[in-house]
Amino acid sequence: MSQEDILVVMQNDLERAMKKSAKDRRWAMLIDLRKCVGCHACTVGCVSENKLPPKLYYRPVHEYEQGTYPKVSLTFLPRPCMQCDEPPCVEPCPVPGKDGATWKETEGPGAGLVQINYEKCIGCGACVEACPYHARTLDDGGFHSTGMPALQRYEVMPSFEYGKKRTRSKKGLPVGKARKCHFCLHRLVAGQLPVCITTCIGRSGYFGDESDPESLIAKVKKANPVQILKPEERTAPRVFYVANEKLEVLYDK
Numbered sequence: 001m002s003q004e005d006i007l008v009v010m011q012n013d014l015e016r017a018m019k020k021s022a023k024d025r026r027w028a029m030l031i032d033l034r035k036c037v038g039c040h041a042c043t044v045g046c047v048s049e050n051k052l053p054p055k056l057y058y059r060p061v062h063e064y065e066q067g068t069y070p071k072v073s074l075t076f077l078p079r080p081c082m083q084c085d086e087p088p089c090v091e092p093c094p095v096p097g098k099d100g101a102t103w104k105e106t107e108g109p110g111a112g113l114v115q116i117n118y119e120k121c122i123g124c125g126a127c128v129e130a131c132p133y134h135a136r137t138l139d140d141g142g143f144h145s146t147g148m149p150a151l152q153r154y155e156v157m158p159s160f161e162y163g164k165k166r167t168r169s170k171k172g173l174p175v176g177k178a179r180k181c182h183f184c185l186h187r188l189v190a191g192q193l194p195v196c197i198t199t200c201i202g203r204s205g206y207f208g209d210e211s212d213p214e215s216l217i218a219k220v221k222k223a224n225p226v227q228i229l230k231p232e233e234r235t236a237p238r239v240f241y242v243a244n245e246k247l248e249v250l251y252d253k
Contacts, residue, residue: 014192028207032220035204036061042061059080063075063077077247084238102115116180128178227247228240
């Protein structure tokens, strides 16, 4: 009997998780670097899903070369927003809180995710500087079609970040605002997995409710020694990694 694709398993996990109350659900992501081939499909999928402008990536994949010839290895490290339980980006915001520009949500489908309200963000960049993972970027208003007679259709198609249908324009939101990964909250609400998970050709990404012991992410996390980025920052991230090497030798301190 053929084994189900892990995407099917995680989709079932997602549907089960969405039936639980927010306080009983804990969204998390795990990336198995042993399976990541550095194809950047997750990055491209995210750019397409969220209609991202040039030089702004929610899901960059960093490459790290180690060793000396002839014993050289290359490791690929996807780095989305860590959705920290102790987010250092929230406190320095001059307009903090759920009714402000950025906060750690506690209710609804997005409970546990760090969110941004583009209407309230003043674009000061304090949160960008505070994030030790460099997961936030200010939207500088650039377009892929700059210099062409007109903006191309793919740049003026609406995106649905945070559940709001919005078409990005040269003078409209979220230009000038802080932006980052949100685990595709708009897709979760629609009963879909984050696009970076579904586009991974190596099936290196896992997503779901880690508080559910029957979920695939919980089982993978339990069966493997997991790591987090920059544990010295004590941010309690919800993105975990499985790797053959210690992560501290990969990232730039």
